[in-house]
Amino acid sequence: MSDESGESAVRRDRFSGGPARGFLSSLAGDARIFAADLAVDRAHVVMLAEQGIVDDDVAGEILAALDEVEAAGHGALTEGEDVHEAIETAVIERMGPEGGRMHTARSRNDEVATCLRWRLREDLLDAAETTLRLRDVLVDAATDHTETVMPGYTHLQPAQPTTVAHYLLSYESNVARDTGRLLDSYARVNESPLGAAAFAGTPFDVDRERTAELLGFDGLVENAMDAASSRDFLLEATSALATHAVTLSGIAEDFVLYANRGYVDLADDYSSTSSIMPQKKNPDTLELVRSVAGEAAGDLSALLTTLKGLPRAYNRDLQNAHPHAFDAVESVVAATEVTAGAVATATWDETTLEAAAGEGFSTATGVADLLAMAGLPFRTAHEIVARAAAAAEERAAAAAEERAAAAADGTTATSGGDTPDLATLDSVTEETLGESLFDHVSREAVERALDPAQSVASRDSVGGPAPDAVASALASAEETLDADAATVDARRAALADAEDALETEVARYV
Numbered sequence: 001m002s003d004e005s006g007e008s009a010v011r012r013d014r015f016s017g018g019p020a021r022g023f024l025s026s027l028a029g030d031a032r033i034f035a036a037d038l039a040v041d042r043a044h045v046v047m048l049a050e051q052g053i054v055d056d057d058v059a060g061e062i063l064a065a066l067d068e069v070e071a072a073g074h075g076a077l078t079e080g081e082d083v084h085e086a087i088e089t090a091v092i093e094r095m096g097p098e099g100g101r102m103h104t105a106r107s108r109n110d111e112v113a114t115c116l117r118w119r120l121r122e123d124l125l126d127a128a129e130t131t132l133r134l135r136d137v138l139v140d141a142a143t144d145h146t147e148t149v150m151p152g153y154t155h156l157q158p159a160q161p162t163t164v165a166h167y168l169l170s171y172e173s174n175v176a177r178d179t180g181r182l183l184d185s186y187a188r189v190n191e192s193p194l195g196a197a198a199f200a201g202t203p204f205d206v207d208r209e210r211t212a213e214l215l216g217f218d219g220l221v222e223n224a225m226d227a228a229s230s231r232d233f234l235l236e237a238t239s240a241l242a243t244h245a246v247t248l249s250g251i252a253e254d255f256v257l258y259a260n261r262g263y264v265d266l267a268d269d270y271s272s273t274s275s276i277m278p279q280k281k282n283p284d285t286l287e288l289v290r291s292v293a294g295e296a297a298g299d300l301s302a303l304l305t306t307l308k309g310l311p312r313a314y315n316r317d318l319q320n321a322h323p324h325a326f327d328a329v330e331s332v333v334a335a336t337e338v339t340a341g342a343v344a345t346a347t348w349d350e351t352t353l354e355a356a357a358g359e360g361f362s363t364a365t366g367v368a369d370l371l372a373m374a375g376l377p378f379r380t381a382h383e384i385v386a387r388a389a390a391a392a393e394e395r396a397a398a399a400a401e402e403r404a405a406a407a408a409d410g411t412t413a414t415s416g417g418d419t420p421d422l423a424t425l426d427s428v429t430e431e432t433l434g435e436s437l438f439d440h441v442s443r444e445a446v447e448r449a450l451d452p453a454q455s456v457a458s459r460d461s462v463g464g465p466a467p468d469a470v471a472s473a474l475a476s477a478e479e480t481l482d483a484d485a486a487t488v489d490a491r492r493a494a495l496a497d498a499e500d501a502l503e504t505e506v507a508r509y510v
Contacts, residue, residue: 110195131176135481245292
């Protein structure tokens with residue numbers, strides 16, 4: 001995709017050989033933009049004919065030759081520096097030197113920039129569509145588990161009880177932002193550089209708005225130097241994809257950990273077994289999803305490094321820039337599809353989750369909140385509950401030693417938990433305040449606060465895990481999901497309309 005100011009392919013004999021030709025060529029990797037180049041060629045030729053720059057009969061011959069090139073496919077192209085040169089050569093081979101008029105008033109610089117944007121916008125819509133599928137799956141699973149209590153963690157330590165629905169919706173809102181970033185990126189990708197030529201425009205009376213319209217672009221990258229040389233649209237798209245990959249990595253890591261603890265069971269289609277240990281069921285697909293964040297981050301880093309410090313306007317380094325964006329598209333879209341399938345087919349063990357929800361005195365905050373709502377300063381309430389938790393831990397450790405000794409003696413020992421009972425809480429309150437816990441709150445209220453399900457039910461603030469709050473969040477998620485789906489559909493429809501319009505215009509000449 002070297003600097004190309006308008007000379008015909010038949011005049012490149014001086015630069016047609018040499019040991020570096022293979023190193024310079026991007027033809028094999030350009031299969032991804034073969035269709036894009038044909039579309040750009042057609043729109044450009046139609047515009048040249050409409051502007052009187054190329055005769056109608058010549059335009060018709062060129063367009064007919066492009067149909068033949070398309071039918072033969074990318075694999076039939078002869079060797080060349082890139083797909084753009086190879087297609088032009090194929091046209092000239094079919095109709096003679098007049099085929100070289102196809103390249104009038106443009107450069108490969110603006111041509112390739114247009115092709116990349118034409119293809120990338122479709123890829124971004126594909127990526128956005130897979131995020132919609134994942135969000136839909138998360139909403140469906142959350143709807144089924146609005147009252148399924150589960151442990152919540154910070155620092156991987158038991159923190160507070162929540163619900164499976166609340167947990168899943170935390171990722172739905174995260175993925176919704178990822179969708180937004182992809183769609184925002186699309187808006188800046190879908191601008192046409194065509195007509196900028198090498199970087200300084202052209203003396204021909206071209207109609208840049210017309211080619212943009214025929215190709216379904218929403219507008220122009222007006223400055224010719226910016227249009228031909230800038231690749232920030234690749235950076236923005238790859239950044240959005242890498243950000244989404246980080247979200248996927250978090251989902252994957254959670255499910256790997258939850259599968260280890262018996263909270264969730266992945267379907268066999270998203271698991272594998274060991275080659276030697278027949279009892280194993282490994283969450284392999286999600287481990288690979290987890291690794292995609294590294295791939296996408298690597299693509300972003302490589303792209304940033306490639307583009308850093310390039311002088312204006314065109315530099316051959318740009319030939320090695322866009323593959324990083326397309327690599328990220330492929331890996332992240334595939335990972336999103338796998339994640340959606342794994343979440344959709346996973347089974348949550350409600351009994352195990354409920355049993356684990358209260359581990360580690362996870363309802364401690366609820367008890368402290370109860371005391372604070374009764375009038376104690378929260379810091380005082382925090383101290384009381386923290387001291388009670390420490391006493392319970394000491395009792396649990398002593399009980400564990402007793403059980404170990406009893407097991408060695410073949411006798412039975414009493415068990416002890418790590419959650420303070422009412423007596424412990426009352427004792428610590430008496431020591432701290434000089435009065436009973438029940439002078440401030442009722443016994444029944446404390447018992448409710450200690451219960452994981454009741455603790456969850458009490459947290460009905462906006463965004464909380466209580467069933468009513470989750471119901472509101474579900475409704476909001478579904479509304480946003482529908483709106484984003486409508487946006488994707490509208491953009492796909494606009495591109496389809498532009499494709500139909502281009503076909504209609506081409507038919508006028510062929």
